[in-house]
Amino acid sequence: MDVPFFWVDAFATTALAGNPLALVPDADALPDETMRAIAREFNQSETTFLVRPDRPGADHRLRSFTPAGVEVFGAGHNAMGAWIWLARSGRLDPGRDTFVQQIGDELLQVRVSGRSESGVEVSMEQSAPRFLGRVEDRVALAAVLGLDVEDLAGDRLAEVASTGAEHLLVPVRNIEAVDAAQPDTAGLRKLLADAGAEGCYLYTVDLDPVAGVSAYARFFNPTVGIVEDPATGTAAGPLAAVLVRDGLVHDHARIIIEQGRKLGRPSRIGLSVDGPLVTITGTGVVAAEGVLHL
Structure with a gap:
């Protein structure tokens, strides 16, 4: 099996700055243990896998693992990098700027703006404090x-x-x-x-x-x-x-x-x-x- 991956520097305006995220799209065929093994292989603070959502209303579902194999939740650089890649790869409807992401059982709103060669800005809701x-x-x-x-x-x-x-x-x-x-x-x-x-x-x-x-x-x-x-x-x-x-x-x-x-x-x-x-x-x-x- 060949599994494409991407490296996204989140919270950055140039490569080799910000927080690097390893991203694996179209990951529905990967078992949990393989996801954990891939996260260990990349050895970044988090590796995010894009899978089909299982809750109504969600556009994309994100699963993120640390090198220790721990699945983590919450919308941070793990989600920021994923949406930057989605925007830059042309996978988002160009007629929309607001989307819904599923992280765990939570649905959180995402806004994507400035989709151009010069950059993408992503704004994401987090859970109530x-x-x-x-x-x-x-x-x-x-x-x-x-x-x-x-x-x-x-x-x-x-x-x-x-x-x-x-x-x-x-x-x-x-x-x-x-x-x-x-x-x-x-x-x-x-x-x-x-x-x-x-x-x-x-x-x-x-x-x-x-x-x-x-x-x-x-x-x-x-x-x-x-x-x-x-x-x-x-x-x-x-x-x-x-x-x-x-x-x-x-x-x-x-x-x-x-x-x-x-x-x-x-x-x-x-x-x-x-x-x-x-x-x-x-x-x-x-x-x-x-x-x-x-």
Whole structure:
């Protein structure tokens, strides 16, 4: 069996930036174990498979796996890259700009604009925000992140929030503290399990307002085998909701989170929050294609 695949750099305007996604279209014939094996082969933070939807009203169904074989849900770069490819490959009705994606059992709206050779912009709805509890042991939290307690933000606690995936959002003092983090994988995995979270989003809002960035972040997810991710839509969504809830951003329709700089893959994730509606926006490019011979 020959299985075509594509490489999409999401949250990027040029190749070799943003967050790379391995994408396998027309994957209905692949058993789950083969999907997991392909995800291990690509060894990217996520590999997405496009399959036929099984819920009425959905245009496309997405299934995403990590290198550890864990299926993950939520609309982040895994979905962003898939829709960028769908738009660039001519698979979307040119008379429409709004579509519905199925991820797990959820149906989420997608808007595709700017379908041209110069680029595609995709906006996706995420699930309504949920705020699921705080982590109060600052000493233990700092230790597993490889930081001093003084590096954590003094006026706010870390908390678990979700717009489709539960992540621990950890506020720290400044960019230097974000970049200094060196998590202890085993310790962070246990802390996340105890907190009921999947990944850890370390961030600061201590930024120059002239830069137009609302927060600077790094993402670690040892629970599903991701050491560090350069652009994480499923973590940026709940962070945007927290920033709006706490009055840390003034323009709820234009929230920008920068991520990936430490990995040499700078990414900017655009978001808007309107009550329970969180929308994530980004661009991307199809950087490569090939065929798996199975």
